[in-house]
Amino acid sequence: MIEEHVGRSESTRCPATTEVMMTEYKMLGALPDPVDPVRLDLTCELAIGHEGRHVGLVVAAYAGNQLWWLHWAGQHRDMVQSELCDGRDPDEHDDCLLPYRHRGAHSFEIRPVHEPSDIAAPPQSGADRASAHWPVAPRGYQREAG
Ligand SMILES: [Zn+2]
Numbered sequence: 828m829i830e831e832h833v834g835r836s837e838s839t840r841c842p843a844t845t846e847v848m849m850t851e852y853k854m855l856g857a858l859p860d861p862v863d864p865v866r867l868d869l870t871c872e873l874a875i876g877h878e879g880r881h882v883g884l885v886v887a888a889y890a891g892n893q894l895w896w897l898h899w900a901g902q903h904r905d906m907v908q909s910e911l912c913d914g915r916d917p918d919e920h921d922d923c924l925l926p927y928r929h930r931g932a933h934s935f936e937i938r939p940v941h942e943p944s945d946i947a948a949p950p951q952s953g954a955d956r957a958s959a960h961w962p963v964a965p966r967g968y969q970r971e972a973g
């Protein structure tokens with residue numbers, strides 16, 4: 828038996844990809860304090876089937892305080908600076924890593940295209956989870972006709 832995480836709504840990630848163009852690279856590469864180098868190959872970070880243009884994070888400049896995203900659709904490309912979405916998964920305390928007012932599902936609802944295999948299990952924090960009393964149907968309850 829393979830246990831799958833099916834208890835919540837999940838979407839597949841949009842497979843659209845693009846390459847950052849040299850003009851875009853030069854502009855964003857000039858920004859100070861990038862957290863990671865400017866990405867050259869982008870994969871759309873929205874859920875598959877989303878409306879509007881594809882979106883990918885290109886660089887987090889100013890030590891992560893200024894996020895730049897590429898929005899693209901065919902030949903139309905725009906560099907957009909945007910804050911992160913304020914969406915949050917109440918169950919697992921995951922923050923959404925998509926731009927503010929993005930389309931479609933939050934990032935924590937999107938299954939990654941490539942399953943990460945080298946990630947250690949997250950540390951279990953606190954066992955003080957309140958146990959919910961789920962209403963249970965009486966066992967052996969049978970409705971008698973008449
Ligand atoms: Zn997309």
Ligand SMILES: [Zn+2]
Pocket residue numbers: 912913914923924925929932933934
């Ligand atoms: Zn979101």
